[in-house]
Amino acid sequence: MACHVLGVIAAIHAVINTRTSQGAVAWAVSLVAMPYFTLIPYLFLGRSKFAGYIDERRLEREILRSRSKPAEWDSGARSDAPESTPLVDASGVRGEIAPGPAAYLGNPTIRTLQRLSGMPFLRGNSVRVLVNGDATFAAILDAIAAAERYIVVQFFIVRADALGDMLKDALIRKAQAGVRVYFLYDSIGSFDLPHRYVSALRAGGVEAHPFATKRKFVNRFQINFRNHRKIVVVDGKRAFVGGHNVGVEYLGGNPRLSPWRDTHVEVRGPAVASIQFVFTEDWYWATQRLPELGPAPHSDENMHCMVLSSGPADKQETCSLFFVEAINAARERIWITSPYLIPDEAVFSALRLAVMRGVDVRILIPSRRDHHVVFAASKLFAYDLVQAGVRIFRYRPGFLHQKVVLVDDIAASIGSANLDNRSFRLNFEITVLTVDRAFAGEVEAMLNADFAHAFEIDTNDYRGAAFWRRMAMHVARLFSPIL
The missing domain is CATH 1.10.8 (Helicase, Ruva Protein; domain 3)
Structure with a gap:
């Protein structure tokens, strides 16, 4: 009773x-x-929110943004005035958009995304695609080895395996050489990280802390909110964002999921300041102290970038709305890759409307599963989307974990956010959005190579399954609000 x-x-x-x-x-x-x-x-x-957590987090964010926002946001690097003429001239006739990356997406989209993120588009950046774990961690470890002033490291999952030990040893070496090293890991994603690993970092001079949302006793059992971000910044010069965590499985070390397919980016230029500001917010929440970080210099390139951070403390559902706006901005194509396919109704509707506009809508997802319930629910959502005209592909060789969005031939985003409700509303995420034709071409070539190793599914992917499997899919979808 x-x-x-x-x-x-x-x-x-x-x-x-x-x-x-x-x-x-x-x-x-x-x-x-x-x-x-x-x-x-x-x-x-x-519970989808903690007692007092969201208000407390928002208050800290407002304080940080008023006191320590990057100087780059107010400098000449800012590009919030799109290079365009009005879409409608004085006579009311729709005019042509003048050349320029920001103009291609249109003034409303640029303004919307900046208001959504709270961060500006910045020019003067360069971005390099890092395909898979070997390239990603070679670049990260190379940057760490060259550090002179400070290193920022933040991951959702950190494992005490061969890769984790390599990172730990590299950070301790730099800390003992006088470099400031900040190491932040999620307390839930890294729940099995042994105490000896963190103790070794601290003993070696590294400031290491878990990110947790348990300041109040009522929140002590909650595991819904997770910091899913992956950030490395070195000296304000180089920043790394993407899908990789720290573990040998991200190098293909798990035979069941190998080869692991993932993507990271290396960013240089003023956008690095935005990335490390996202870290500053998380570090301050975890420690109540500000890290000592420096400015980000311009690069020789002129790529326009915006950093979008999202999480459960946002006033708006930032991540979901980003996907909706990106899909709505597409005129010719929207290609999305994600390990999980659990769209909410707003994203689902945007995808259907894009198909009706004649946009080439493709979503690339894994053919192997790492989570049974999520995979089953994803199959049912894939069936619904195929019926709506969306082309769904499954990657064959190994597990697909990259989070990439390509809009037409101009805009691409790479980050930590999946196409699922957890990323939309429950996780802290970070995404780097680029507006640059050459970079979009690189991303297109990368995705075309992935599609070449994938197969397209149709409605038989669902209809051809045994009854008990279809029933399992429907039961799994009941849990979509927390998947």
């Missing part, structure tokens, strides 16, 4: 606090009908 009473109380709490109606209904029904099975999961996963 007591369990059923607690179930009803928890159901009321879910209805009041859960962000989406689907999530509220799913939790309320299960808590009332099956409290013995759902009360404990709700304690860990149910």
Whole structure:
């Protein structure tokens, strides 16, 4: 009897606090009908916000942005005035857009994305694609070895394996040479990171801290909010963002998922200041101290970049709205790669409308699974999207983990955000958006190579499955608000 009473109380709490109606209904029904099975999961996963957490996080963000925002945001590197003429002239006739990367996307899109991110588009950058783990960690370790002033390292998952030890030893060497080293890891993603690993870093002079959202006792059981960002910054000159975490599986060390397909980028120029400011926000939350970081110099390039950070403390659902705006901006094509396919209704609708506009809409997802429930739910969402005219491809060789969006022949984004509800609303994410034809061409070539190793699915991917598998897909989709 007591369990059923607690179930009803928890159901009321879910209805009041859960962000989406689907999530509220799913939790309320299960808590009332099956409290013995759902009360404990709700304690860990149910609430979509922490008591006082969002207000506290927002307050700290406003303080940081007013006191220590990057000088680059107010300098000549800022490019918030798109190089364009009005789309409609004085006579009311639609005019031609003048050349220029920002103009291609159109004034409204540029303004929308800047307001959404709270960060400006900055020019004077260069961005390099790093395909797969060997290229990514070779570049990161090379940058760390060349560090002179400071190093910033932040990952969702850090493992104490061969790659993790290599990173640890490199950071300790630089710390002992007098370089300031800041190391931040997510307490949930790196739950199995042994204490000896962190102790060795601290003993070697590295400032190492976990990112956790447990300042209040009521939040102590929550595991919903996770810092999924992957950031490395060296001396304000080079920054690395993308899909890789620290573990040998990201180098292909897990035979079941090998070869691991992932993408990172190396950024140089003023956008580095935006990336390290995202780290500053997270570091201040974790330690209540500001890291000592420096400015980011211009590069010799003129690429336009914007950094978009998103998380559960945002006033808007930043990550979901970014995908919606990117899809709506597409005129010829929108190509998306993601390891998980759990779109919300807004993104799903934007994809369908893009198909109706005649846009080439493609989504590349894995053919191997790393999470059974997510994979099953993704299959059902893929079926719905195929029915709407979206082309869905499955990558054959190994597990696909990259998070890339390509819009037409001008804009590309690479970061940590997946095409799923967890990235949309529950995780802290970071994405680098570039507006540059040459770079978009590189991303297109990379994705074409990936599509060449993929196969396109049709409705038989769902219809041809056994009944019990189709039923499992529908059950798995019930959990989409927390997947």
